[in-house]
Amino acid sequence: MAAKKTSIWRRIVNENPVFSLYLGLCACLAVSTSINNALGMALSVFVVLLVSEVIISLIRKIVPNEIRIPVYIVIVATLVEIVEMFIHAYAPTLYEALGSFLSLIVVNCIILGRAEACASKNGVWTSVKDACVMGLGYFVAIMMMGITRQLLATGVISLNNPLDDTVLFSLRIIPEAYTIALFGTSVGSFITFGLFAALFAWIRQKQERQEMEATK
Amino acid sequence: MTLQSWIMLLFGNILVHNIVLTRYLGCCPFLGTSQTPKSAIGMGLAVTFVIVGASIVTYGLYYGILVPFGLQYMELVMFILLIAAFVQFTEIFMKRYFQSLYKSLGIYLPLITTNCCVLYVALDNIKSGYDFWGMLANSLGVPLGFMGLLYIFSMIRQRLEALDTPAPLKGNPIALITIGIMAMAFAGLAGMM
Numbered sequence: 001m002a003a004k005k006t007s008i009w010r011r012i013v014n015e016n017p018v019f020s021l022y023l024g025l026c027a028c029l030a031v032s033t034s035i036n037n038a039l040g041m042a043l044s045v046f047v048v049l050l051v052s053e054v055i056i057s058l059i060r061k062i063v064p065n066e067i068r069i070p071v072y073i074v075i076v077a078t079l080v081e082i083v084e085m086f087i088h089a090y091a092p093t094l095y096e097a098l099g100s101f102l103s104l105i106v107v108n109c110i111i112l113g114r115a116e117a118c119a120s121k122n123g124v125w126t127s128v129k130d131a132c133v134m135g136l137g138y139f140v141a142i143m144m145m146g147i148t149r150q151l152l153a154t155g156v157i158s159l160n161n162p163l164d165d166t167v168l169f170s171l172r173i174i175p176e177a178y179t180i181a182l183f184g185t186s187v188g189s190f191i192t193f194g195l196f197a198a199l200f201a202w203i204r205q206k207q208e209r210q211e212m213e214a215t216k
Numbered sequence: 217m218t219l220q221s222w223i224m225l226l227f228g229n230i231l232v233h234n235i236v237l238t239r240y241l242g243c244c245p246f247l248g249t250s251q252t253p254k255s256a257i258g259m260g261l262a263v264t265f266v267i268v269g270a271s272i273v274t275y276g277l278y279y280g281i282l283v284p285f286g287l288q289y290m291e292l293v294m295f296i297l298l299i300a301a302f303v304q305f306t307e308i309f310m311k312r313y314f315q316s317l318y319k320s321l322g323i324y325l326p327l328i329t330t331n332c333c334v335l336y337v338a339l340d341n342i343k344s345g346y347d348f349w350g351m352l353a354n355s356l357g358v359p360l361g362f363m364g365l366l367y368i369f370s371m372i373r374q375r376l377e378a379l380d381t382p383a384p385l386k387g388n389p390i391a392l393i394t395i396g397i398m399a400m401a402f403a404g405l406a407g408m409m
Contacts (some may be wrong), residue, residue: 022247022388026332030240070300077293084292100339106296107332109244186237187403190396194389202384 011133014207018141019200023109023201027101028142030191033153037085038146038162040094044087046103046135048079049111056119057127072115080105091162110138141196148192153184174211217349224339232406235333236365237399242333246312246366246395247388249324253391256370262324264356266306267337270299271355274338275348303328331351333362369398 017023031037033093055075084102088095095102105111114134119127151157155174155191182188235241250257274295282288307325310318325341328334337358341351372394
């Protein structure tokens with residue numbers, strides 16, 4: 001059990017799709033302005049990732065090798081369209097906030113990358129596990145960005161119910177006079193991302209050093 | 217659309233609403249191909265060609281086929297297929313007729329299908345309701361802004377490589393922080409409009 005735990009932790013830190021592999025940066029930079037948007041994006045990506053990996057691993061033996069990428073793209077695009085319509089109908093504010101980044105999940109490198117690297121070669125169960133770990137890695141990354149940026153830009157940590165926009169939870173941590181509005185803009189987004197990526201690189205490098213010591 | 221508003225739209229997209237700095241799109245190729253100025257120009261030209269071509273094709277498809285048949289909800293699926301097909305077609309066409317161009321740009325073409333700029337511009341043309349000329353200004357301004365920024369950034373990056381940055385910041389993290397600072401500089405241009 002302990003070994004399994006460390007392997008999941010390792011996959012979230014060492015193979016984090018966003019901060020370590022630099023996949024799917026655009027959405028992570030753009031919609032991490034608030035915790036709500038980050039949560040909505042993470043869930044949408046996770047749903048699309050999970051269902052597309054399951055479908056692709058089910059049909060992997062029927063699809064001819066030469067046209068596999070267009071087939072995958074059509075599957076992913078259809079799923080994204082469904083998720084988009086669903087959010088448009090049930091959570092209109094979230095739909096407005098995410099804007100075109102919802103449609104752009106189609107070209108999110110994480111989804112096509114995992115379809116190609118994992119689902120096209122493995123069975124359904126392996127693909128489901130892979131989608132869960134990758135989705136969790138994405139969730140951790142975008143939530144770290146979302147919490148940091150919302151806290152620094154507005155000083156408040158809050159969560160709304162996406163269905164009817166009632167405030168579920170709100171807590172002011174930094175007084176209004178000390179907030180940095182810059183973190184709500186693209187400047188803060190890039191800088192926050194760079195620092196988190198450096199943090200993840202630091203953890204990786206520390207682990208590598210420890211392993212070197214251990215093998216000596 | 218008047219000439220003045222056309223020029224405003226074009227330059228607005230190049231400088232003020234720069235796609236990488238204000239809309240966060242195209243970050244993956246931006247980090248990937250900014251190692252040398254030469255690859256920056258190659259990628260920039262390939263992106264410009266694909267975005268203009270794909271925008272014209274998707275614009276035609278939307279108003280020619282999808283609207284008359286009431287199939288607007290198929291927009292996303294059709295657009296991404298058309299873009300993928302267009303990129304593939306360009307690659308084959310270039311290989312056959314423009315050997316030298318293919319040698320310098322060919323390696324960037326497969327990367328462009330998953331470049332979010334292309335799909336974004338195609339969807340934005342429809343969402344903003346541009347007429348044909350507006351669509352052209354939009355789909356020319358966006359990649360030109362991308363190319364200009366990529367070129368500037370590739371030169372900064374060559375200098376960054378030579379500096380003694382702390383180990384965890386080496387490579388992409390310091391590059392992202394640099395983009396953040398560039399975004400700050402470009403934010404000053406917003407007053408132009």
